[in-house]
Structure formats: structure tokens, C-alpha cells
Amino acid sequence: MEELLEILNDINPDVDYDKEDNLIDGRVYDSLSIITLITRICDTFDIEIGPKWMRNENFNSAKAMWAMIQAIEEDE
Amino acid sequence: MSITSFTFVAFVFAALILYYLVPKRFQWIILLLASLVFYARYSEKCLLFVLVTAVTVWGAARVMQGLSDGRKAYLKAHKAEMSKEEKSAYKKKIRKQRKMVMLAALLLNLGILCVVKYFHFALAQINALISLTGGEGIADTYRLLVPLGISFYTFQAVGYLVDVYWENCKAEKNFFRMLLFVSFFPQVTQGPISDYEQLSGELFAEHSLSYDNYARGFQRMLWGFMKKMVLANLVAPYVQDVFANYSTYTGISAFIGALFYSVQIYADFSGYMDIMCGLCEMFGIHLTENFERPYFSKSIAEYWRRWHISLGAWFKRYIYFPIAMSNWSRQLAWKSRERFGQGISDVLPATIALVVVWLCTGLWHGASWGYVAWGLVNGLFIILSLWLEHIYAAWKKALRINESAWLWRAFQTVRTFILVTFIKVLPEVGTLSDGFGLWRQIFTEHTLPKTVDELLPALAANGTANFVVIMIMIVLLFVTSLMQRKMPIRDYFARVPLPGRLIIMACGFAVIIIFGVPAMASGGGFLYAQF
Numbered sequence: 001m002e003e004l005l006e007i008l009n010d011i012n013p014d015v016d017y018d019k020e021d022n023l024i025d026g027r028v029y030d031s032l033s034i035i036t037l038i039t040r041i042c043d044t045f046d047i048e049i050g051p052k053w054m055r056n057e058n059f060n061s062a063k064a065m066w067a068m069i070q071a072i073e074e075d076e
Numbered sequence: 077m078s079i080t081s082f083t084f085v086a087f088v089f090a091a092l093i094l095y096y097l098v099p100k101r102f103q104w105i106i107l108l109l110a111s112l113v114f115y116a117r118y119s120e121k122c123l124l125f126v127l128v129t130a131v132t133v134w135g136a137a138r139v140m141q142g143l144s145d146g147r148k149a150y151l152k153a154h155k156a157e158m159s160k161e162e163k164s165a166y167k168k169k170i171r172k173q174r175k176m177v178m179l180a181a182l183l184l185n186l187g188i189l190c191v192v193k194y195f196h197f198a199l200a201q202i203n204a205l206i207s208l209t210g211g212e213g214i215a216d217t218y219r220l221l222v223p224l225g226i227s228f229y230t231f232q233a234v235g236y237l238v239d240v241y242w243e244n245c246k247a248e249k250n251f252f253r254m255l256l257f258v259s260f261f262p263q264v265t266q267g268p269i270s271d272y273e274q275l276s277g278e279l280f281a282e283h284s285l286s287y288d289n290y291a292r293g294f295q296r297m298l299w300g301f302m303k304k305m306v307l308a309n310l311v312a313p314y315v316q317d318v319f320a321n322y323s324t325y326t327g328i329s330a331f332i333g334a335l336f337y338s339v340q341i342y343a344d345f346s347g348y349m350d351i352m353c354g355l356c357e358m359f360g361i362h363l364t365e366n367f368e369r370p371y372f373s374k375s376i377a378e379y380w381r382r383w384h385i386s387l388g389a390w391f392k393r394y395i396y397f398p399i400a401m402s403n404w405s406r407q408l409a410w411k412s413r414e415r416f417g418q419g420i421s422d423v424l425p426a427t428i429a430l431v432v433v434w435l436c437t438g439l440w441h442g443a444s445w446g447y448v449a450w451g452l453v454n455g456l457f458i459i460l461s462l463w464l465e466h467i468y469a470a471w472k473k474a475l476r477i478n479e480s481a482w483l484w485r486a487f488q489t490v491r492t493f494i495l496v497t498f499i500k501v502l503p504e505v506g507t508l509s510d511g512f513g514l515w516r517q518i519f520t521e522h523t524l525p526k527t528v529d530e531l532l533p534a535l536a537a538n539g540t541a542n543f544v545v546i547m548i549m550i551v552l553l554f555v556t557s558l559m560q561r562k563m564p565i566r567d568y569f570a571r572v573p574l575p576g577r578l579i580i581m582a583c584g585f586a587v588i589i590i591f592g593v594p595a596m597a598s599g600g601g602f603l604y605a606q607f
């Protein structure tokens with residue numbers, strides 16, 4: 001989780017990731033930031049985030065992203 | 077069956093009566109029958125195209141679901157005896173089979189779309205190449221049927237197919253339900269392009285007769301008819317005249333013509349959406365919204381998040397993300413990071429994906445170089461705003477611009493509206509060179525008209541009363557859009573006492589009869605139906 005928070009803070013440090021649960025629906029992250037975010041998550045965790053995971057609810061909060069990363073690791 | 081005809085009103089009325097008379101579990105069957113009748117009235121032959129799409133997409137999705145369910149059952153049964161590598165190899169094998177099924181259905185449906193929509197365009201390009209070498213070319217004597225709404229229903233069906241492949245939704249078991257999803261009459265001609273999970277939840281739910289749904293649906297339909305039949309159709313003759321004879325117009329008149337085109341296409345397309353969303357509300361069904369006050373956007377990118385929202389969302393989900401997140405795109409970004417730094421590497425995948433998305437968006441709208449240029453110019457503005465983001469930020473800081481000041485926000489809105497207008501007219505004037513010709517006329521012809529007749533000749537020819545109605549409608553559209561920043565306009569309307577509401581609706585109806593019905597001849601069909 002710490003590594004994920006590091007990535008998130010690097011892309012947008014002005015967000016409280018413990019509380020924020022509307023990162024995508026609230027347009028805190030736009031489509032460019034999402035790509036940057038996904039690229040860095042893939043590199044850091046050595047996973048593939050395929051299009052099937054590209055749903056707003058998977059990226060709306062740090063917690064949801066972490067759950068998705070674990071699900072992908074399990075799936076792979 | 078024209079949507080602005082009395083036949084359509086009678087058809088809807090009959091469908092509504094049947095819909096609420098039958099047991100609720102059969103309501104969707106009434107919608108299916110109504111959709112098939114609606115489409116067959118347009119063309120029985122073209123109905124075959126819809127059936128082919130429904131059959132192939134339904135069948136492919138069922139096969140993919142079967143493979144997926146089989147995989148889960150097999151892995152569960154052999155969990156203990158299989159190694160991680162064996163499981164992975166098995167999953168890979170099934171994934172490959174599912175991919176082949178998806179690709180076959182995808183190629184068939186996109187192939188049909190490409191042939192009927194782009195055949196003549198492709199042939200013209202081949203002939204142009206042949207003529208360069210002195211050859212005679214191929215005679216274009218073929219007359220292909222172009223099914224109504226093929227771009228819309230094919231994209232909706234393809235979206236469903238890919239979602240089943242990605243296992244984001246389960247395949248529909250009932251073929252007739254799939255047929256309704258593909259052919260649902262309020263959206264088959266001009267969208268919105270819905271995803272299966274959202275629309276199926278609405279279509280197959282049981283709906284009770286509700287006064288609120290009826291009243292709100294009727295109000296929205298009336299507003300939609302006013303937008304289309306009154307505003308869009310009254311403005312149409314002026315726009316057509318400017319586009320057909322732009323070289324005879326002064327720069328200012330040509331510019332007003334371009335602005336009127338922006339008004340016309342918005343009133344036309346959003347009017348259609350209001351009619352259909354209102355109609356669906358009467359059936360108790362909520363369609364995805366396609367507009368969010370787009371002309372109040374502050375950038376081109378924002379405009380495209382608020383105009384034809386469902387098409388933008390489709391491209392984002394099925395083209396933009398898969399390309400930007402593909403292995404080769406990420407590898408390219410990774411290599412560019414070593415060479416050019418993090419900044420370039422961050423925007424490179426998005427840039428590649430945006431070029432493809434905007435090329436496809438252009439071609440989706442029409443088979444002409446004008447639409448290709450239109451798509452690429454839109455994409456260029458969005459890509460430039462990505463690449464120059466830091467420079468803009470530095471400028472704004474140096475010029476001490478207060479981004480929350482209303483004057484700055486108003487400037488951004490007007491700038492975006494004018495930019496969007498210039499881009500919009502590019503494919504609509506005629507050929508691409510005519511589109512650039514209109515731009516040239518606006519910028520180089522500086523004669524100032526001396527009278528109103530000289531400034532707006534086509535409007536003068538169509539009568540002062542029509543002009544006054546156009547202006548009132550534009551002001552009304554502007555004010556209602558401003559009011560909707562806080563809450564939906566129908567919530568304001570609901571606060572008006574009943575007699576007041578009835579008087580307003582009667583006035584709207586009268587305006588449609590007096591000004592809209594006679595203008596039907598000049599306004600013609602819906603602009604987006606051609607896409």
C-alpha cells in the first residue's frame with residue numbers, strides 16, 4: 001500500500017488519499033493522469049492492468065486500487 | 077416514420093397504451109415489437125442488417141460465456157491437482173479461444189459497417205490513385221443500402237461484445253432481449269450509445285404507470301420538439317444558403333452563418349435527445365444523457381466530455397484505454413523516459429491513443445476527407461493542450477491570471493465556443509476545400525454590411541417574425557442552460573403552479589404549430605441521423 005501511495009502522491013500530492021473516494025468520478029484524475037498512474041502501477045508491481053479492469057470504481061480511491069492490484073496478482 | 081410526424085406521435089401513443097396494459101413482465105416484448113415495426117417502416121431490407129448484428133453478437137457472447145463458465149468449473153474441479161503453471165497455461169488457452177470468437181464477431185460487424193459506409197469513399201480514393209497513373213478507374217455503379225443508425229447500433233453491440241469478452245458483464249441468454257438491446261427504437265437512429273448493464277437494467281425492469289414520469293417526459297419532449305422543429309429548422313435555410321454561396325457573403329455574414337450552424341446542430345441533436353429521453357421517461361426508462369451544456373465548456377477537451385457524451389465514453393473505453401495501455405505503447409513510453417525524461421514519457425501513450433481516437437471519430441461521423449480533417453483538428457487541439465500544459469501554466473502565472481475570475485472563465489467559454497464553431501463547419505460546407513474556403517471568407521472579406529438585409533439576407537427573405545422567434549429561442553436556450561448549472565430546468569418548472577405550467581406548455585405547443593410545422597419543409601430530417 002505504501003508503494004501505491006507513493007505513486008499517487010507523486011502524480012497529485014494535493015489529495016488526501018486516506019479519505020478521497022471519488023478520484024475518477026469527481027474528475028480529480030483525468031484520462032491522462034489515469035494512464036500515467038496505470039503505467040506506474042504496472043511497472044512497480046509488475047502486473048498487467050488489462051482493459052477489463054478499467055472501471056471507475058477500481059480507481060476511485062487508493063483502497064479500491066489496492067484491492068484491484070491484489071485481485072490481479074491473484075488472477076495472474 | 078419521421079420522428080416529427082403525426083404518425084410517430086400516434087405510434088408512440090399506441091405503444092404506450094399496450095405497454096401499460098400488458099402484464100409487467102411482458103412490457104419489454106411490446107418495446108421489441110414497437111422497435112421492429114419502427115425499423116421495418118423505414119426499410120424491411122435494412123432490418124435484416126440489425127438482425128444479423130443481433131444474431132452474431134448474441135451467439136458470440138454466448139460462446140464466450142460458455143468458455144468462461146467451463147474454465148471456472150474446470151479450474152474448480154482440478155484445483156488441487158494443477159500446478160500454477162498448468163493453471164496459467166489453461167487460462168491462456170481459453171483466453172485465446174474467447175479472443176478468436178470475439179474477433180470473428182467484431183470483424184463481421186465492423187466489416188458490414190465499413191462496407192456500407194465507406195465503400196464509395198474508398199472506391200473514390202482508389203480511382204483518384206488510378207487516375208494519377210493515367211488509368212480509367214472503376215465505375216462506381218453500386219448502390220449500397222445504408223441501414224438507419226448503423227453506426228450507433230453497431231457500436232452499442234460491439235461494446236457489449238467486448239464487455240462480455242472482458243468479463244465485465246454476463247452474456248444475455250435470451251436472443252430477443254439482445255435484439256431489443258440492439259434495436260430499441262428511441263435510440264437506434266441517433267443513440268445514445270448505451271452499455272448493456274445500464275440499458276438492460278432499464279429495459280427489462282417492470283414499470284408502473286406514473287403521473288410524474290408522464291408529465292416530466294411530456295415536458296421534455298415538448299422542449300425537444302421546440303428545439304428541433306422551431307429553432308433548428310428556422311435557422312437551417314440561412315445556414316444552407318451561407319454554406320452553398322459562402323463566396324458571395326461578407327466575412328461577418330459568413331461568420332454569423334457559422335455561428336448559426338453551431339446553434340442548429342445543437343438544437344437539432346440535443347432536441348432529438350430531449351424528445352427520446354422524454355419519450356423513454358413515459359415508458360419509465362431512463363436513457364444515458366448525451367449533453368451537459370457543452371457550449372459552456374472552457375476547453376476543447378471539456379467540450380468533448382459534454383457533447384455526445386456516450387460516443388466519447390465509448391471511444392475512451394474501447395479505443396483510448398486499450399491503445400494507451402497496450403504493451404507496445406507502454407514500452408514506447410518506457411524507452412522515451414530514458415531518452416526524453418518523465419514528462420514526455422507520461423504524455424506519449426495518451427498522444428498515440430488520441431490520434432487514433434480522433435481519426436476514428438472523424439471517420440465515424442462521415443466518409444469524407446472533411447470529417448477526417450475535422451477529427452484530426454479536434455485531436456490536435458487536445459494533444460497540444462496536453463503537451464503545452466506547463467507553458468500555459470507559466471503564462472498564466474506570469475500574466476497573473478486569476479483562473480476563478482468570472483471574466484477569465486467567460487473568455488475561456490467564448491474562445492472555446494468560437495473554436496468549436498470553426499472546427500464544426502469544416503466538413504459541413506461541402507468539400508474540405510469549401511470548408512477552408514468559408515474560413516478564408518470569414519478572415520479575408522472585411523466589407524461591412526450597410527443594412528440588416530445585407531447582413532442576414534436569407535433571414536430577411538424568410539420574414540421578420542421567424543427571425544424574432546429564432547432570437548427568442550436562442551435567448552431561451554441560453555437562459556435555461558445557465559439555470560441548469562444549479563438544478564435541472566424541469567425542477568424549476570415543477571415549482572410553477574399548475575395553471576402557469578399549462579399556459580407555458582400551450583404556448584410552446586402553439587409556437588411549434590405556427591412556426592415549427594411550416595419550417596419542417598426547409599429543416600428536413602435530423603442532422604445526426606446521417607452519421
